[in-house]
Amino acid sequence: MHTDIGNQGQAQSATNEPELFYAQFLFEAPFTLDKDQILAELTKEFVQVDSIGSEDNVFLYAFPEYSAQYDDKEVPMQCAILISEIPLPSKQFDSALQQNWEWQDAQEVIPRCQYHFTITDLLSRNLDYRLRAECFQKFVIAVIRVTQPQAVYFKHSDKLVEPFTYVDALTDEQPDVLNGLMNIRFFNVSNGNEGELFMDTLGLHALGLPDFQITFTAYDPNEIASLLTGYGHYIYQKGRVIEEGSSIQGLQPDQIWICHFMDSFVPPRRVVITMEKEK
Numbered sequence: 593m594h595t596d597i598g599n600q601g602q603a604q605s606a607t608n609e610p611e612l613f614y615a616q617f618l619f620e621a622p623f624t625l626d627k628d629q630i631l632a633e634l635t636k637e638f639v640q641v642d643s644i645g646s647e648d649n650v651f652l653y654a655f656p657e658y659s660a661q662y663d664d665k666e667v668p669m670q671c672a673i674l675i676s677e678i679p680l681p682s683k684q685f686d687s688a689l690q691q692n693w694e695w696q697d698a699q700e701v702i703p704r705c706q707y708h709f710t711i712t713d714l715l716s717r718n719l720d721y722r723l724r725a726e727c728f729q730k731f732v733i734a735v736i737r738v739t740q741p742q743a744v745y746f747k748h749s750d751k752l753v754e755p756f757t758y759v760d761a762l763t764d765e766q767p768d769v770l771n772g773l774m775n776i777r778f779f780n781v782s783n784g785n786e787g788e789l790f791m792d793t794l795g796l797h798a799l800g801l802p803d804f805q806i807t808f809t810a811y812d813p814n815e816i817a818s819l820l821t822g823y824g825h826y827i828y829q830k831g832r833v834i835e836e837g838s839s840i841q842g843l844q845p846d847q848i849w850i851c852h853f854m855d856s857f858v859p860p861r862r863v864v865i866t867m868e869k870e871k
Contacts, residue, residue, distance in 0.1 A: 618680075673735065698752050
């Protein structure tokens with residue numbers, strides 16, 4: 593995939609504002625939502641589940657064990673199932689398919705999916721981002737097990753996942769906590785030097801963390817992808833520990849890269865950490 597690299601500008605802030613998560617569940621045939629089955633599955637994942645509303649097009653749940661301070665009171669995080677009869681735009685998943693590296697059958701499965709609903713989180717931005725991600729992922733897993741979708745699309749990371757591969761990854765003894773929440777993108781640079789490539793992470797910004805980006809010509813993209821994945825997991829586990837001008841290990845133990853907080857070169861606009869070789 594080709595892209596133009598935007599103007600490089602130092603970011604005014606080293607953080608992103610958290611954004612709501614959206615995950616679309618995609619189906620080849622009409623689906624049914626059984627609120628009793630969903631509640632029963634949720635009780636396997638959570639200590640306490642409060643079903644606080646179910647209308648024709650909205651199911652709403654609160655999780656008191658995941659509560660955050662708002663003004664002078666503790667408010668539980670909520671997750672909602674939103675049902676829509678609006679058809680999916682024909683090209684909605686084009687960019688996700690172009691940046692799909694993990695699910696080989698996606699190109700065949702996605703065009704057959706004509707039905708969908710969306711889940712999102714509410715009252716979650718004041719919660720620690722790791723707890724917020726954990727709650728949302730447990731909700732996604734429970735709803736996958738009940739509804740059996742053909743695909744799940746994470747909007748903030750522009751990533752498509754095979755549902756039960758995703759469940760396996762999150763329930764493994766060593767869970768892949770960023771599966772679905774972060775994607776690795778790869779572009780050929782149209783307006784750069786000959787052979788210049790660009791790669792970034794997408795999705796960490798929705799957690800309030802910086803994403804990562806790098807331009808290069810001489811490295812193996814697969815090695816860069818592994819490195820970016822490692823950086824993503826590092827900052828997710830450690831938090832905002834990287835500062836402007838910090839050094840970080842490159843592809844080799846003796847290779848040092850310098851970190852700069854910048855506006856993203858490629859949309860969506862967000863704060864990213866740009867890695868440059870030590871001079």
